[in-house]
Amino acid sequence: MTTRQSAALDWAADDGEEQDLPHPYLLFLGDTVEPAYAKTAFGLRDWSGERCVGEWSLPGASVTTGLEWMTPDVAVARGARTLVVGVANPGGVIPETWIAALADALRDGLDIVAGMHVHLADIPMLAATAQRYQRQLIDVRTPPSDIPVANGVKRSGRRLLTVGTDCALGKKYTALAITRGLAARGADVRFRATGQTGIMIAGEGIPIDAVISDFVSGAAEMLSPAAKPGHLDVIEGQGSLFHPSYAAVSLGLLHGSQPDLFVVCHDPTRTTVLGHPNFALPSIEEVIRQTVALGRLTNPAIRCAGVSLNTASLSEAEAEAEIARVAERLGIPVADPIRGGPAFERLLDACQP
């Protein structure tokens, strides 16, 4: 573990070999008015709060994480080392007002971390300012350059992968909740990030969907290397085997992760694939069957540990009823990790290494 590793993230790291992102963070929200675009900022607040000293937004912003608002110079005085761009800009273009603000942060002494499609270093003003003030522009969507082709050889240690009936329904939160829950029980467990927000939360990881397709499984092998027999890597899933755009990413991650266990993440209110209304959502049973059928190529012992239901849009009573109904139908542990409770403890029992 590096000396920069914050104490509260001990559960996410067990050695000092990997690079860690410089922190604590100041969360940048731009002038965002749509909370859905601030998923990264909310994820950092929820799962890496001890890395965050506050938030900074521009005039016009209405989205807030609830953390203390402060300018970069104040954040630096409080120990911040990095400004994290915590919002996605749907148009893909960074507005001039953001660029000026990001340049100010560099001048005030912060590095910048982002995971957008646009690369910070491709914006001339930011590249020049970073060079002048000797600051880093870190793009977490850039995979390492030394990813090998997968070899398919079984590695020591245990692995759990979160999979889903769709994109964007809780695979990252489920992996984080399972990691945190098992760590609280004293297990030797570590979260492995595969997406930009997960990487910012963990301080490391590989953006699997940005890897050249020939190397996707190799990237997944690299991400969760051989470990001690009692160790469990909890790997953040991506996409879905039933997604018409992203199934290749999901399969490469499955093969390279060679999981012993997987947890199926599902949103009971969703009936079609997000953004693809002509594609019916697969059932949880279909996802279990397909994940076992394909995953046994690299781990014949693969099995489903349970189901994570995203019940955010249900009432407490509706959520409890839905969890009970699915648990009875499938005969395996089912829980909403965000709601916790005895159901989640049973899911953790099934994931325990």
Add this chain to the structure above:
Amino acid sequence: MTTRQSAALDWAADDGEEQDLPHPYLLFLGDTVEPAYAKTAFGLRDWSGERCVGEWSLPGASVTTGLEWMTPDVAVARGARTLVVGVANPGGVIPETWIAALADALRDGLDIVAGMHVHLADIPMLAATAQRYQRQLIDVRTPPSDIPVANGVKRSGRRLLTVGTDCALGKKYTALAITRGLAARGADVRFRATGQTGIMIAGEGIPIDAVISDFVSGAAEMLSPAAKPGHLDVIEGQGSLFHPSYAAVSLGLLHGSQPDLFVVCHDPTRTTVLGHPNFALPSIEEVIRQTVALGRLTNPAIRCAGVSLNTASLSEAEAEAEIARVAERLGIPVADPIRGGPAFERLLDACQP
């Protein structure tokens, strides 16, 4: 079709929108002594002979395509426009003697096309020479920059994909043979290349394994766009759904290609995955089942048209017996397209659009 399109390749092109590689070609064999490293040169000789004016090799080479040996200046006088690097260098490093030879070719008036891991433009001497003489260095392993995320929407026209029980057993040759055979029958058919050699043969295509994983299915959609109802695209397959390193590429290609038909390519003498002795080769039946199970996501009507057996290492009698045995077992057309004959005509019948 561009005016540069050679007449004999008419079957591989039906419009003029795509870029075509400049040709005729002079095939470069370096100082290669191992025929297995010259797959690209042999593929061009066999499938695009009308694009090739000759071959050029360096002292020490023992590999030959059988085409007339000539130096670049002679080839230019015969109409050649491009030197094609027809050999792979296993170490990944281009020897100094090759670089000097390639620079000579640029000076003599040829562009250079290659599909190696090393990019020609990253070799300073070649980059400088190309700039000085206004020649192109074309790397067919570089995918287009404007590939969209797949949308999964069914396109008009028909598609056939070659799939395999493994890598490197005839998916490209099978697709080319089916295209040529159907074109000879007058069908409206076009070969769609997904690998470096296929791209050099067709003069266009997308190197699917070099595409960022998030866009693999989108690349496959781009490669075989909507077409007239009677048109058939024959798409060169890659990898295998049962390959521990490359299944993600195969699945992305399958989903984006949304094939109506697929042909399973198999080498009856192979028992384990090439280079992975601990992975048993799947049976043809397993490949059919898995391809249908996964392919129906984007084309519910997907079905197997037949089997292509690579019987290169069998005698004529052994090959005939094996083809008959597999055909009886599966009840579908089985042929070795390279041997041709009535069995191949039956396979073509099943592929006819």
